[in-house]
Amino acid sequence: MQQSIDLLNYVFQVTNQDVSEIGQQQMQAWKKPIIEHCDVIGWFSGDQLVSQMVVYPFSVNIHGQPFQMGGVTGVGTYPEYAGLGLMNDLMKKSLTNMKNRGQTISYLFPYSIPYYRKKGWEIISDVITYTVRDTQIPKPYDVPGRIERVEFADKDIRTVYAQFSHKANGAMIRNRLAWEEHFKWERDELTGCVYYDEHDNPTGYMYYKVENETFYVKEMIYNNEEARRGIWNFIGAHFSMVYYVKGKIFTNEPLSFFLEDSEIEEKISPYYMARIVEVDRFLASFPFTSHASGKLAFAISDPLLEWNNGTFVLSFADQKRVTIENGVKADVKTDIQTLVTLLLNYKRASTLKEIGRLEANEETIAYLEAIIPDNKPWFSDYF
Structure with missing residues (x-):
């Protein structure tokens, strides 16, 4: 725990004065729930922690439907270990753990929006x-x-x-x-x-x-x-x-x-960014409106998670289900970043097409805007 605190204090430039004002024991007391309840993983050089990532077990409401969410925080690497791909591996491992726990979406507060965009997260809320x-x-x-x-x-x-x-x-x-x-x-x-x-x-x-x-x-x-x-x-x-x-x-x-x-x-x-952890399960649980019918094929690319690369066919007949059919012509082509901001309705399909983030014909764009609930995102928490 102390190594974790030391790493975060260094990376986030917490001064000795800050630590003395808070108190070392108080800081450990605050960190204890994270160690007990969160998925905390790290890279070590010998016995020394040099890179870490923390995931909270949270839930969020998406258009009236609860989803299990992995809340990412405590991301940091000592500068002498930068550029070795340590954080990339920690992210893949953490996202794999989220998938295994049924956390189909992840939120985080970005210290660098371009960095997290490259890893599959996208802006979903404002302040x-x-x-x-x-x-x-x-x-x-x-x-x-x-x-x-x-x-x-x-x-x-x-x-x-x-x-x-x-x-x-x-x-x-x-x-x-x-x-x-x-x-x-x-x-x-x-x-x-x-x-x-x-x-x-x-x-x-x-x-x-x-x-x-x-x-x-x-x-x-x-x-x-x-x-x-x-x-x-x-x-x-x-x-x-x-x-x-x-x-x-x-x-x-x-x-x-x-x-x-x-x-x-x-x-x-x-304010906050999000990324979909598992496309097929997220789409299968997503509360589309009553206008949804027939089939819709999404061709998705993901820079980090291989299981999210492919064409996902969403069928609304009888019981909604999602299948991966890579030989099928896609109705919508986009990346994992754009998909989350589309489905959470931070940006509408027509806007995303206009700025080159999504490919679909005008009929499909109108259909997407009819089946995705028109509720603007709201998120005030910080972790």
């Missing part, structure tokens, strides 16, 4: 950071419910998130480990609050902190418009304490549209 001046905070809305401040791990927060995550495409279905890892590094700084409707049902929540005359929204989740307005009422109640409200939105829905004074600062950035 919008915003800054609202105190004078732009909405006037109080008339809502029948109320806000209460609660403990970080309050059960009503988890109830609200569970309801939300089963609707939000791409969202983490948080198990105990996911909740333990959530805001792990700043949990002690955050306050939680819950919005209750007039029947005392929790319908929204927020994690936040007030610091240096700024209200920081760390996570805001709401299951209806009333809860959204109730939470903003609570933010507005801090008007005399702050000059700015800063936060993040994890979908492509700008906050400015909801504000009377919409001239706010917003910045959109790519």
